[in-house]
Amino acid sequence: MSVFKTEAIALGRTDYSDSSQIITFYTRDHGKIHTIAKGFKRASGRHSPKAVDLLTYYQILFIKKEHTQLHTLTEAILQDNYPLLRNNLDKYYKASYIAELVNEFTEENDPCEQLFDVFLNTLAGISTDTDATIRLLVFEIKLLHILGYLPEWRHCVNCKKSIRLMSRVQFNAKEGGVLCTSCQVKYRNGILVPSGAVLIAERLTGLTMQKLERVKIQLPICIEIEKMLRYYITSILNKKLNAWKYVKF
Numbered sequence: 001m002s003v004f005k006t007e008a009i010a011l012g013r014t015d016y017s018d019s020s021q022i023i024t025f026y027t028r029d030h031g032k033i034h035t036i037a038k039g040f041k042r043a044s045g046r047h048s049p050k051a052v053d054l055l056t057y058y059q060i061l062f063i064k065k066e067h068t069q070l071h072t073l074t075e076a077i078l079q080d081n082y083p084l085l086r087n088n089l090d091k092y093y094k095a096s097y098i099a100e101l102v103n104e105f106t107e108e109n110d111p112c113e114q115l116f117d118v119f120l121n122t123l124a125g126i127s128t129d130t131d132a133t134i135r136l137l138v139f140e141i142k143l144l145h146i147l148g149y150l151p152e153w154r155h156c157v158n159c160k161k162s163i164r165l166m167s168r169v170q171f172n173a174k175e176g177g178v179l180c181t182s183c184q185v186k187y188r189n190g191i192l193v194p195s196g197a198v199l200i201a202e203r204l205t206g207l208t209m210q211k212l213e214r215v216k217i218q219l220p221i222c223i224e225i226e227k228m229l230r231y232y233i234t235s236i237l238n239k240k241l242n243a244w245k246y247v248k249f
């Protein structure tokens with residue numbers, strides 16, 4: 001039994017008893033963890049908030065138990081609760097969506113500092129940006145990239161031809177990328193996407209978070225990219241995500 005301290009973002013929360021909750025965090029040093037927070041609902045004081053809020057950044061202390069995936073939360077010190085998210089439904093849904101993505105794509109006790117940093121940065125960005133649409137697209141693409149799911153966007157996955165001069169290509173999740181005009185007839189189940197949108201998605205992969213504020217993409221292109229990403233994510237996870245009902249472009 002050892003006590004650990006780490007940075008953490010609250011992803012999910014369920015009631016366990018009258019005074020306890022099970023809280024899922026994405027942490028910098030331990031990846032996703034589930035903790036039981038006993039007495040947190042009634043406790044008070046600076047270092048023991050009444051309840052841990054979702055989509056909030058904490059410094060936490062927890063006791064790691066052997067042979068179980070449920071650890072004990074002992075302290076959660078608030079770092080940032082992004083107040084601008086709390087009074088804007090559109091921002092709140094977008095932030096909930098990125099938390100759902102992290103929850104679905106990660107395993108317990110499998111840390112990834114790069115993903116933690118992008119998650120933290122995106123949460124702050126959604127909270128302060130006037131239009132967080134591009135930030136959301138970049139998060140989806142960076143998550144896929146960091147976790148090794150990035151598809152091939154530049155060249156046909158069959159004949160390796162560049163898609164640069166084509167107007168529409170097929171994006172095929174099963175084949176892991178785009179198919180050129182001549183190859184797509186041989187494959188089923190893909191979706192047609194304007195190649196311009198595919199190439200913009202590809203360019204967003206390498207974009208640094210600092211340069212993001214200067215990026216402008218027309219809304220119809222954002223919609224095409226998001227359509228492609230949702231189709232691809234559905235194919236990887238084998239399900240649709242809850243937040244898609246609420247996150248509109």
Ligand SMILES: [Zn+2]
Binds near residue numbers: 159179181184
């Ligand atoms: Zn081809």
